[in-house]
Amino acid sequence: ANLVLYTSQPNEDAQATVDGFMAANPDIKVDWVRDGTPKIMAKLMAEIEAGNPVADVLLIADTVTLERMKQAGHLLAYKSPEAANYDKALYDADGFYYSTKLITTGIMYNTAATMKPTSWKDLAKPEAKGLVTMPSPLTSGAALIHAQTLAGVPSLGWDYYKELQANGAIASGGNGAVLKSVASGEKAYGVVVDYMPIREKAKGAPVEFVFPEEGVSAVTEPVGILASTKNAEAAKKFVDYVLSEKGQEGFLKLGYIPARNGMAVPAGFPARDTIKVLPIDAAAALKATDEDLKTFSGIFGTN
Amino acid sequence: MAKLILHKLCKDYGTGKPAVNDVSLKIRDGGFLALLGPSGCGKTTVLRMIAGFETPSDGSILLGERVLSDASGAVPPERRNMAMVFQSYALWPHMTVAANVGYPLKVRGVSGERYREKVGEALRSVRLEQYAERRPADLSGGQRQRVALARSLVTDPDVVLLDEPLANLDRHLRQEMEETFREFHARSGATMVYVTHDQAEAMALATDIAVMSEGRLLQVAAPAEIYARPEGRLVGSLIGQGAVLSIPASGDDNRELDWQRLAALMTQGRAGGGTIDILVRPQDVLLGSEGLNATIETALYEGERYALRLRLDDGQVLRAHGRQPAMRGDRVKVVLSKAWRL
Amino acid sequence: MAKLILHKLCKDYGTGKPAVNDVSLKIRDGGFLALLGPSGCGKTTVLRMIAGFETPSDGSILLGERVLSDASGAVPPERRNMAMVFQSYALWPHMTVAANVGYPLKVRGVSGERYREKVGEALRSVRLEQYAERRPADLSGGQRQRVALARSLVTDPDVVLLDEPLANLDRHLRQEMEETFREFHARSGATMVYVTHDQAEAMALATDIAVMSEGRLLQVAAPAEIYARPEGRLVGSLIGQGAVLSIPASGDDNRELDWQRLAALMTQGRAGGGTIDILVRPQDVLLGSEGLNATIETALYEGERYALRLRLDDGQVLRAHGRQPAMRGDRVKVVLSKAWRL
């Protein structure tokens, strides 16, 4: 049977990744399915519940999700030789999952906006009153990680979110919705993942992306192998490939910051070492997830 | 009230043959016109034009001074103050019998005690008091027809259009309903137009009878007149159960012919000079020991008497009444005591 | 073909009063039964049970040896090989006239030349050859009824059910159609059940007449029999246009009463001994210079003669025929030449 990949990467990216892998391993054929993280997880969990998971390899948004899979015993441990080239914080010590790239969350603004924000705090200023939008952690995995990350920064914390809420910020949909909202000028500022506004700007959209001075949160699109796989060998090859220099270059070409040490950054990004990534502990974040979601929705009023 | 005038009315459904063709008719104020004619001759179409459901292809309709419809436009049905019994009843299935009957009142803003009273009265007049709360679907055919009847008589319309309103009723009810019509007509003074295929009904009710055929108006006259002096074969054969015979032309202008004259003409043989049509009513055909030779073709028991169909030796058909049972094929002699030249 | 047997048939629609109540009836093989009765008496319901659209609440229906319906179940209508003319026609609006008529043939797998021939023949017999390609919605009321008629006669059914099939037709067509029924009946030998409110029609066509009232069967007999010897007030008044009088009991068993006997009874006054009902037919009421005193209540012109309603001095109503015009309120004397004790 073919190797089956479940991924939340955008279509073209997924196709490029798979094409690259198949070019490197002509004897393995890969079928892939892509969807938003919540949907792909719903699909996978339902398959597991039904006793017949189809996927062999997962390549999805955030480590928290894979940490949950790991704890539920759905993942296979594999120590990839490529791990040596990676920062220890970027993969699971037992080899259950490996980060593949950095997708940071920062601030975008419409070029028509009067204030040019440089820090997270700027979004709570009066100039931004009613003009800020961000993705909801209930919809987007990256947004959840982002909230958990900022909440852990002493100078920001949940109080920062309360200020935002008081300043008329809204938490809506996913990153795509934020992008549209800001690009169309409906809102002036948005909290959003980096590659979207950078790509759109390149196409001519009236937007700008900034890496705030406090630092950015990041999701790392980890890869992991399902415990139930019948294609373990091929799956391991796939993991090795995405972690390899070749695989990482592929991501770079697609406009992402590779996770591997010593790689360049895509056009439009500041140099890798000037980007300050705020740390997050996947296991701890997982434990706090329900609590954090509640806190967040408490602030933004789903009650 | 006022005169209802149809002026050169035409209606063509686009089927090639006009359904109504050049019909002109005056119905006097408070008149009661019966419209008679074979199936498909355009009676319903005339009614529908009077009501305003069909726009005439040509001609006009007036009620007194008021133009109801002509080339320039038409008054919509809801503002004509007419009532109609549809051939298909047209009851509203979602309303009870009482609501069906009371609807024209409701529309006119009648309510409360007066509404109940009027509806009750109308239902009583058609013997349906006990069915007030039923739905039309749960009624028998005749009962449905009576609901439609009650509905048409519940208000005070200027014109009442009745399309075979008694077709599905038994004799007793029919007589009662005829009585009801007569009373209603006398009381309200409404102009009534009554389509029927039953000549006896028409005679019994109407002040005028109009006979149509293939979209054309053949004759309009009072019942006695049209019975006594029908114009043309069709009217003659439609009114009264007479038979039409073709006999050699008499040459004179007299239209009433007696047996002497008839015997002379009919025995004289087919000498030139053309033929004329005469109408012979069954009651004027006397069976006896003299007269023309005829053969009994059919003899139908009608209760009171036998309806006989006779064939004369020259092949023409006569109708007669007989008191005695008769057999098909029996030879008889007949005298025609009276005939009418058409 | 075989005998159609209704055995203790009941139908209750759940309205409190059964629509059909304990009706038992045998229609002989190839018989022609006319079902007569006032509006709402249950005629259509009987037909619908025979056809299988309603399951009887009680009782059974047999066609020869074959049980069509009883407590244990019923043969579905589509396997009864019957045909019916519905009171509401039930034509299919999406099909042409020809397709409506031909549908029973199509279902039976008849096609090609034979199909066209049969449909053509059926349409010809109801005079609708020219309307074959019309839709029912574009026909007149009588034309629709004729389509329904043609549809019911196009196949060779075992039983034909006719629910007031001629109600909307004029006299000429009616006579032609009666002829068609008679021919069809003779040719096919099908058992016919014919609902009508027209006693003359029933008499003319049927081999047997059944009279119903309020769901019950009152009398079944041959036409002459039921005319001559009606049982009970209702049958008496329904068959022939007789009037029913109440007179002092005669004390003897003779049911045919002549004028002598009647005069004696009626003038003897209301001495004890109870009363009896007698039926007096209009043709037996002779207006003259002697006899009972009566007042003319209404005199309706019927063409051939006047239909008179007379009120006797004791308040009872009589019906009579008069040749001369008569005025309301005229005093006359009548002799009752014949009467029948009900």
Next chain:
Amino acid sequence: MPRLPANANSQPRWLFPFVTAVVAGLCVLPLARLVMAGISSILNGKALELLADPAIWTAAWNTLTTSVLGMIAAVAIGGFFALALTLADIRGKWLLSFLFMLPTMIPPQVTALSWVGMTGPSSPLLKALGLAPPLGSPQPLYSIAGIALLYGVQHSPLVFLSLRAGLLALPRDGIEAAKLAGASPWQMLKDIILPLSLPGLIAGAAMAFVSGVGNFGIPAILGIPASIYTLPTLVYARFASFGTSTFGDIAVLSGMIAVMAVVGLQVQEQALKGRDYRVIGLSGASATFRLGGMRLPLELLLWLLLFAILIAPFVALVSASLVPAYGVALSLKTASFAAYEEILFRQKVTRTAFANSIFLASATAFGLLVIGVLTGYALTRGGRRLAAALSAMIEIPYALPGIVISVAFILVFAAPLPLLGVTIYGTIWIILAAYFSSFFAVGLKPVVSALRQLDPALEEAARLSGAGFWRRLIDIIVPLIAPAAGASVILVFLIACNELTVSALLWSAGTQTLGVAIYNLDDSGSYDLASALSVLVVAMVVLLMLLLELMAARLPKGVVPWRN
């Protein structure tokens, strides 16, 4: 003596068991499996904890209010169009009806976004009028009323088609009788026309309500910014944080949605009860109202509504497909057909998606017509009580968010089928099965209401002609309910054609649907490609509708909804 069959009822004996089996297979089984999956979590109280959360109840309340208000809006808009276009002498009926079918084809998110754009600071229209609110002003559509309004816009064609079928069955003479009784047009509408076409109207309203209950796209875009959650958005949120209790939570939330749908159905049954809608005699109301001086204003109003409902969002869609990036103003300089080129000639997924969606949509539409007619027949002719239970079962899947249905189907079909040993999971057949389940209610409703209006004598006459069940179904019943059958096929086709949430989880390589393709493009930031594909889908549907128009002469009267 030969034994008699047990009933002379018009249903063949196999029909009711068959229908029950179909409903059990399509509707009950998947949902039962979902509940089973959640049962441990329900048992250990985790899922029930959910019910103690006031947020759930707020969401339930929001769902209810938005759906009810949305239904009212849909009835108002769709009903207005249906009445005006079937009963009045409006000019250009053909075009108006034709265009009015299309809003169903524009994905709800697109409609929502274009309305937001249309009324927001960057609205070209408002800018041109100088009425554009300043950057960042509050958006009035982010509210219960806004969501309801868009539900109304999105679902009004459902009401339109269903009511129209009811109106076409009106008895002509019944309307004439009302006119002659002196009823003004308004009274006639109120007393005769609407009550008589109530089955169609209520069916449309019920579909609009249930569609609102299950809608995700609109509250996701309009609700979440204002912190208005509905049960479907909450369900998605549950999936976002997949945990051990998720199946239990989903089962509980679905249960709440199901209860809402069933209550709605009950209300509908009550509204229809105790009345008779069987039309006696010939039906077919032709244009009944002459509008006179009212005609022009009414026509203007119709076109204005159509502009807001269809043309504006569609123009937004087209312009988004012509500019290279979101937020770039469309001008001659910025416009390019690059997106179409890419979609048509480079993306091979486009062709697959078109083929799959057309196959799925037509198979579902016609399959459900067959099942719907059989089921409708059994429901209207059979016992009331069982029928009510079956209707409820059929209703629920349509009310549930697509993601729940698809999860339920994965639970049932991920493992190989017992006995057969083959698995349909991962093939196109599982999507088809899920569509059957999900759109059963849409296909069934118009058919049932038309059967309710049918004069029973017409079928009786066919039976006496000797026509067995199938025969009269094909020859008599289906042609007689043709307008409703047409509505059913077209509705299901349109909805299935750009359906997203059901197929989102069920597709796999090679079985992408158009909805999935558009969503994926959109989700990965290729807005221009997504818009271009959406435009192409609309174009395809218009093409198919024109094809239908060409065949119209050979179809029964009333099937093609834009023909009168």
